[in-house]
Amino acid sequence: MPGSPLPLPDRIAGLLAGGILAALWLVALPARAAPVVPPRPLEQTEPEWPKGKALAHDLVVPLVAVVSREGTVAEVRVETSLGADYDRAAVATVRTWRFSPALSDGKPVPARIRVAVRFLGVPPRQTPMPEPRTAAPVPTESPALDASWQKAPAPLEVEVSGEHREPIRSASETTRGREIIEAAPHRTGGDLLQIVPGVFITQHSGQGKAYQVFYRGFDAVHGQDLEFWVGGAPVNEVSNIHGQGYADLHFVMPEVVDEITVLPGNFSPEQGDFAVAGTVRYHLGYAEPGVTAKVTRGRFGEQRVFLGYHPKDDPPEAFAAFELQSTDGFGPARAARRGSGIAQEQIAFGRGKLRVLVSGYAASFDSPGVVRLRDLESGALGRYSTYGVPQGGFSSRCQWVTEYRYDRRGAGSVIAPYVIIRDLRLTQNYTGYLVDPEDGDTTQLINESTTVGFTAKHWQPIHLFSKRDQLEAGISVRNDWISQSQIDVGIGNQRVLSTIVDAKIRALDAAAWTELVVHPVKRLSLRAGLRADGLAYGVSDETPSAESRPGSDPNAFSRTLRPPSQGGQARTAVGSVFGPRATVDGMVTGGLHALVSYGEGFRSPQARSLGNGEKTPFTSVRSMEAGLRYRNSSLNASVAAFRTSLTDDLVFDAVTTRNEPVPASVRWGGAIEFVARPTSWFASSASGTWTRATFTESDGFYQIGDRLPYVPELVLREDLALVPYLGQLVSRRLTARLGTGLTGIVNRPQPYGGRGHNVFLVDVDGELRLGEVALGLDVFNLLDADWYDSEFTYSANWDPGGTARLVPERYVTVGAPRTVLATLSLFID
């Protein structure tokens, strides 16, 4: 009957038929001879610099060549000229190359291909885009032979051997290389998070404080749900008093970040604590050979000095960098200053490579605090004014990472011990005089920690179905010694009023994991892993157990009650978590893959919240993603749908100034992103991530289906870089760099049904370089948009002695206006 559902037997038959067809496709297609096989390089001589004058950096000349049936180069022309001398040298080089000819149905045929000649100034790390990670695949489909050259076949791929690359575990896993990193202006390594698809960062307490990070439906606060690694060292701080997983990335200079890898979800067994929404890894490197000196001056008294050094013939991992920065800020109480030094060396050691990274950093900053939106809109408060409550902080970090890596013929090991010493001090006041109408609600937080740990893993081929099958296993151990305190101090006089927290914590996270990847058929990769974490906490709580000051009970105005201090107690807690991880990767066509990923992770609790002998309560996290991923030498793209559920969650409570437990939740959404490099002088990346985060359980206040507050629904980002070669001037190479970064945030839900303000920001930068000298201009917020960095809705009282407004209302931190910075750079090789 029309419109009636199919009978069950017919449906089963249909499913079976579809399944059989899919299996046949997977198995049969690779067995057929590919219709066209592209030419393969046999002999490739290296070019010589014209007139022997090598530049300080690589120069890549793109060409189009016709390979004859005999494998010789019959025709060659330059696709994009970089100067007559370089063109001639590149053409002469290509003419000497030899190939195995293209095959059509097994017969040699002429083929037109795109090639590139690289004049080596520094070791190449540029694209072709590294895909897949284990080895460059042999394309099974060739491009159309007689197509016009505008639709030229995929460029020649050069296999990068001798380096184990991390496998891809989800469709939306992505990397942002140097060409995208330096497209838009960035002040610190923390700013670079803006280019990560789906990330939105806000700064609500001064330039030196860690950003609040939103990612894929998560308010990761300062890092509780996003795992950060820089140069092989973890950045998230265990049980930081201001926020679990606090991650301060300001110690990293943007110039020394070579690549950012983003792993959404928790699909890799290497991802551990804090990898609730995903993992971000910074790979450090500096490629400009010789000494670089930069001086920056700009609006609002901004000053910066940067010194960098990179040995000319060494890989980019070998470098040293230093910066000093200060600013008066774009308004009262926004001054900040920082100093940072990083050095890294990588040498051949035994059969592998040894890398050592050391760094030191310190920053102090003032904070304007939040202001009531009503006061801004009514004119009662100037746009950049504050309530005059002194706030700010100090942050320092030093670290040492040693990594030994061995990688031969698909098998290898890496071990990386590290030591990190951190100090964070914050003076903050979110609620004014709400709890204490007389002395105010200012608190001073101190968190000092020493972290010692290591990561280690081994991988090797294991032939089960194919030679590409691999087994990987690893362990990681992390010890933290933490001393922390929180005291209430009087506004202005800093008189100590009461001690809220005084504790010492010892935390241990020991984990092991293993993963097996098999290729039962050529187009299919099955990856399955398991991770086990054992966590142990020892807490020595020396907080006085006396009652809070009369009239200043922080529970007084909070919906959630702060647990009473267990002062004087020594408590221990242990727990373990197991998490399976799995990925199915099917190659649809040469560069197109379909991936389905699954992972179970956890969120660890604040150590001080644990009771004695308690089995550590973890939040269970379950992530899933399905999507498509496309890679070729000029375009990387992906589209994916994802879902993450948590057994319980956390939402920020301004009165207790920390995240408080709330019911279970789910996030689901979609992400699309691409990185395009159609030419050597143009690069662009764009992304859009849509997420809906809702509660799946009720607790009397939050109801099933209610949206989680603060998490933006749509995050858009575009980075675009133009690096044209302009020619020669006074015998020196003249190049330009123009870049822009566009950020769009749509729908920022606030508590009580409110909506925050959308954000649209444009940052641009430009640089003109003539040989050893460059002049650059960075413009943040080009359109001078009036925007709000952070937005909250909660109760506060900023009217001491006046009429208090106690009902939750909107509080904001005002975003920076247009800021222009000029930089003079010297490059001495």
Place this chain on the structure above:
Amino acid sequence: MFKLILTGAALVLLGSSLGCSSEGDSGTTGKIIVLGTRVDVGQDLSEPTTNALGWDVTLTRAYLSVGPLYYYQGDPVLSQRRELSGGWRGRLAWMGDLLIPPAYAHPGHYIPGAAMGQMLTPTTLDLLEGSVDLADGEGVTGPTNSAEFTWQSPPEGDLADALEDHVILTEGVATKGSTTVEFIATADESEVHDGDDQAKVSGCSFGSEPGEVGVDMDGDGTVTLTVVPSVWFDQVDFSYVASGTEGAPEPNSDGVVDLRGTLAFQGFLRGVKKGTAYLFSYSH
């Protein structure tokens, strides 16, 4: 590349329309609501009420200087409903209080919890005029169980001059047997301070009806403050100011005696600071 440039231009155009606040409910828990404010009198002021000491009190004037009102999630100090009427029930309650004194609010014992609503416009009231609407307030949806009544000093409103610097002015007649006292009772801001040394009465009940505790404010509505003047005088022994009593103050030329400075005045102050004199309710 052309497509990419177009994409970038589209993003710029899209973005230029994004720099504003979105409209509509975001779907998060709770709502911001508008709360009308009304003041009722919890007794018929034209009729006398009998206090716990047997005095029949009739008010001829009752002026108040009212400050901001706040409504909270936390439970009130006294969760038992106090009978509004006098007579034998009032005397029985008074005797019960002698045996088991009520737990008055002490600093630190009342935990207001989250602020659920407020009305911030001070005003003056003449209770003999009956119900009156005050300025609108605002709040958020959710369970509300207690409230805070505040005194405004100096007074702001139509009766500011009549109140002079007082926050409350009452005038009336108290009769017991053959003894009649025409009295005036006023209080200043400093005299109505609570244990936190603030001019407020905390932990008042907030419910669906005056005297009840707990209501879910689920939308725009009206908060009614029911003032119960009989509570102010419930513990006042007018014999301390009656003519012929040793130490009683002299009445003025109109024959009105001021309670100030007497033990009767202390009883009046205790009554004025009782949460049961100010009952809050919400209706949708």
